[in-house]
Structure formats: structure tokens, C-alpha cells
Amino acid sequence: MPSIFGQIEAVEKGIKACRTHIERIDRSLREKNLADNERLSFLDCQDRLRKQIKKHEKELTALQYENIKNELKDYGGSDPTKPIYLALKGVVFDVSTRREFYGKNAVYNRLVGRDSTNAVAKMSLHETDVSKAHDISDLSETQLKDLEQIFHQVYLAKYPIVGFMDYLLSVEEFAKQIKPQDEL
Template identity: 50%
Template sequence: MTTRKLQPQTRFLQTSSRQSTMFYARSVVLYALLCICSTNYSKIKNASIPVRLFTEEELQRYDGSEDGQPIYMAIKGVVFDVTTGKEFYGKGAPYNALVGKDSTRAVAKMSLDPADLTHDTTGLTENQLQSLEQIFKGTYKAKYPIVGYTSRRVLNEDGSPNKDFKPEDQPNFNIKEEF
């Protein structure tokens, strides 16, 4: 039996191939760890933000009138923390009338009229509804954290659960994008 000596080029290729395989294996393991960590971080981060139902009275407490208190605003029954926009929504600010309540109609109509400071979308035009959707997604959902939902979305006037409530049937509401 004869033993053959490997040429220097062949040894280099074998070593290089082995190094490539090790590099690839390490990269895969690192990628897997990063995926696991980022998924767990996402779960932890989302778990630390409680989803809360707000009554109209509770929401009024977050109208920007008290220093140090967060400023909340609801659109389409979704409550946003708009505190970072204090210069727009804080006490004495131009859009302060919108906070501490569900201002869906006002946002749709781009109005600060007290009669429009409501959740009611009855009678809005198609253009106003489209505007509402653009502002809801492009401004509020993109900029401000969701801290809860108005109880009106899921409760009857007497506070009992609304068994007929179907989010998918609500005007301008898409459950898949919010939960």
C-alpha cells in the first residue's frame, strides 16, 4: 500500500474548506441565538405594557392638565400615550381639546369644534373616513404607543360584556393590525 503525500495546494484547500464550514456553522448558531434573543425581548417588552380598558371618566384624568401625568388620547377606541407630543397636546397647547377622550370624529373632520369631540362616526363622508384611517395609521399608530382601549368597544352601557361585539364589524376597525 502506498501513501500519497498531499500537495501543498490540496492541504490549503482542505484547511480552507474546513475553516469555511466552521465559520458557516458559527454564523448559523449566532444567527439562531440572535433570533431567540430578539423574540424573547419582544415578548418581554410587550408583556411589560399592560393592555387596559378605559372608561370615559378614567380617560378624562389624562387630559394634560396635571404636570407629570401622562397625556392620553383615543381614536377609534384605541388609547394612545401622546405625552411625547406635549407641545401639541399638553395644557394650553393647540390640540389639547382632543386629549382625555375619544376624538375619532374630530380627527376625521380635522375639527376642534366641541360637538366633534366624540367617538361617533355617524354621517362622516367617505373622504373623512379615509382621512381618519390615514391619520390613525400614519400618525398615531406610527408615532405613539398604544396603552389600552376604550371600554365602549367591548362593554354595554351598563358595564356588562357586549356579547354581540365583533371587532371586525366595527366601522374603521381592523383587529389584525391592532392586536
């Protein structure tokens, strides 16, 4: 069975192929003088393709959340033939372009193949922080702001997104979890 990430890629290609075919049908409908029965046949085909896209999109959503956590550990940089993935705030990034930082025995290797939200927010490589994964309950307001900045300016800006965990840590969720100053 192909990896979850491979399955996601295959479904995305299927969606793209359906959309391309719909565009070709649109062009044919505009450019050709078709008989009514031919036009209906083309429209029926378009309708079936649109239904197929909806089915693929549902399948894609299910795949993006299914078993990614378990599979993520296989992309921890130990196999030089595989990409290197790191999850942050529930978003899985391909950090393979920076193998010198994230690959086997590299300085940030401890962060890859898992969700490293807590460790990145604390700018820590300690196993206690890395093992907390996406638990942000112990982060200060400053650490949460730093996490948001790193997420946007480093990861979203530099690395492609390859999937999502079954949870996402949104700004709204951050706001709920920020402790009042007197509790820090």
C-alpha cells in the first residue's frame, strides 16, 4: 500500500485531471456547433466529472487526517531516499531542502518525523519539550507569539505543505490558551 502522502498526491492528481477534462469540454461546447444530443452528452460528462471531483475531495480530506501521525515518523530524516517531514501547529511541512539541518545527525533532526510545535515555540531540543508534540498548554504568551512568527516567517514562507494532522492549532485556539499575565 502506498504511503498516506503518496495516496494524497494520487488523489490530487485525479482531481486535477478531472478539472482539466471539464475545461476541455467547456472549450468544445463554446467552440463547436454541436447537435442537442451531443451537447447533452458533453454536459452529462461534465456533471459526472464534477461529482467525481467532490468524491475525490472528500477522499482527500479523509486521507489527510488518516494515520498521518503514525506515518510521519517514517519521514524523520534517517532514510536519505525519503523526504523529511515536520509538523507544526498541525500542518505537515516537507523540510527536505534543508537536509543539512533536519537530516540524520543534523542539529534539528530531533524535531522531524513528528509534531514539534511545543519544542519550536520554546526553541528547545530537549526531549521533554519535543515529546509534548502539539500540547501548547504550558507556553507563555511570548512563546505563543514566537511560535506564530516562526510558523509564518519560516515554515509557511519556505517549505511546501504536504498534509495536515487531525488537529490544527489556529490563532483562535491560541487565544483561548493564552494565560492571563497574573497566571504566568
